[in-house]
Amino acid sequence: MNIDFVHKLKEHITEGVVLEHEPMGRHTTFQVGGPADLFVEPGSREELRYVVEEARQAQVPFFVVGNGSNLLVSDDGFRGMILHIGKKLSHISSRGTVIEADAGVSLSRIAREAFDKSLTGMEFAAGIPGSLGGAVVMNAGAYGSEMKDVLTEVDVLTGQGRFMTISAKDLDLSYRHSCVEEKGYIVLGARMCLCRGDQHLIRDRMNELALARRQKQPLAYPSAGSTFKRPEGHFAGRLIQDAGLKGYTVGGAQVSEKHSGFVINRGGAEADEIAFLIRQVQKKVYRQSGVKLEPEVRFIGF
Ligand SMILES: Cc1cc2nc3c(=O)[nH]c(=O)nc-3n(C[C@H](O)[C@H](O)[C@H](O)COP(=O)(O)OP(=O)(O)OC[C@H]3O[C@@H](n4cnc5c(N)ncnc54)[C@H](O)[C@@H]3O)c2cc1C
Known part of the structure; x- marks a missing residue:
């Protein structure tokens, strides 16, 4: 690993975290995986942009990780930088029927927000242990619904270091697929449009799906x-x-x-x-x- 690059990040990243030789078993739901040379969790969108730009200049390969719930990391770990989008990028808010969240917010947290506001449409996601970023990339889905049904807009950092908002229609969302990675985007956040619903029915559906998961998985x-x-x-x-x-x-x-x-x-x-x-x-x-x-x-x- 390029020592100057590591020093630069350690100096510049004040809100986030920079760790060396971080075991990836701590960051994957499989609980396996050797050390990443460098593990960086940016504390803001600006820090993320800085880290990506510096990595490009220093030619350090990197891989973006959300909650690590769809990953198998090698026992040898990862040669380069793992860019973790987690709790430090996890603001969530709602206005009317729209929920807006950062990529690091968990799907269960979004489902809870929807429930609190009596909004229906996110029940399917309550038991999926991923972050919003990972769910957009994977077009996560369950029990007949998927992210495609609720996503309207997605904020990304482009490969050229630009912040952009993209209509969900332009993300080529299909079964467990989006074009996010092909395009070299990093998901920063998204907006989901839900419908007004009955809070009791929303809770019943969430309980029903949680029970189905416990029984079958x-x-x-x-x-x-x-x-x-x-x-x-x-x-x-x-x-x-x-x-x-x-x-x-x-x-x-x-x-x-x-x-x-x-x-x-x-x-x-x-x-x-x-x-x-x-x-x-x-x-x-x-x-x-x-x-x-x-x-x-x-x-x-x-
Ligand atoms: C017990 C269990 C049950 C599950 N049930 C379901 C289910 O019902 N339905 C379902 O669809 N999945 C399910 N999954 C799989 C997994 O939770 C989903 O695929 C989830 O969307 C992955 O999100 P993550 O944040 O963990 O992503 P990660 O596993 O960290 O990453 C997945 C992919 O997304 C990319 N990525 C992550 N965040 C970003 C970002 N911000 N910007 C750009 N790229 C990013 C990564 O590079 C990687 O390619 C389950 C997993 C477990 C362990």
């Missing part, structure tokens, strides 16, 4: 949620089960016995074990059914 174990995207016309979990892989284990990594669509860390798993298991599942499912499973989880530093 292995929430007691670290994971990154559904490991694979849903293949057209199939369910990943069913294909995995039909290939006889329910409970399939490699070291500390396992295809969940509760929900075959989830790969879990049973305790002490290494990223290599999880990655190997994922590849084996892909191979065996393809052999059994001819369907190619595409990971939803992002691999970092492999």
Whole structure:
């Protein structure tokens, strides 16, 4: 790592945090991942712009991380800078039926704000453990709804260091996809337009979905949620089960016995074990059914 770059950031970043050799297992819901050379959490949009500009000039590779709930980081960690958009960029407000939030706000916090203001439309997101930034990038969704249904505008930092507001329609939002990364944007915040609703019904729906998650998902174990995207016309979990892989284990990594669509860390798993298991599942499912499973989880530093 470029020493001058690190010194510059440590001097300049006063509201945020700059850490060296930070274990990524602390910042991913899989709870695995080796050290990032540099881990920076900017304290403001201006600090973020400064860090990105300096990284470009110093040619330091970087990767943006929200709540780390869709990531598998290598045991060797990440050579470069992890740019964490977290609690320091987490202002939230609402006006009428519109909620405006920074990228670091959690989806559960946004769902709570919607509930408090008797706004319906965010119930689906209450149990997704991501940040708003990660949810925009992934077009996160559940139980028949997705971010695309509620997003109106997204604030980004462009690859050229410009702050811009983009209509959600221009983000090419589709199943677990947006064009945010292709365009080299960093999500800073977004506005979501909801509808007025009945607070009791909103609470009932949130409780119903939370119960469905508790009953069906292995929430007691670290994971990154559904490991694979849903293949057209199939369910990943069913294909995995039909290939006889329910409970399939490699070291500390396992295809969940509760929900075959989830790969879990049973305790002490290494990223290599999880990655190997994922590849084996892909191979065996393809052999059994001819369907190619595409990971939803992002691999970092492999
Ligand atoms: C128990 C569990 C249940 C889950 N259930 C669901 C579910 O029902 N539906 C669903 O869709 N997902 C689900 N997930 C997966 C995950 O929570 C979502 O994909 C979430 O949107 C990821 O957000 P994050 O902040 O954790 O992003 P991260 O995992 O940190 O990052 C994901 C991607 O987004 C990029 N990114 C993150 N923040 C920014 C930003 N500000 N600007 C630019 N790029 C950014 C990263 O570079 C990365 O490519 C679940 C995960 C777990 C662990």
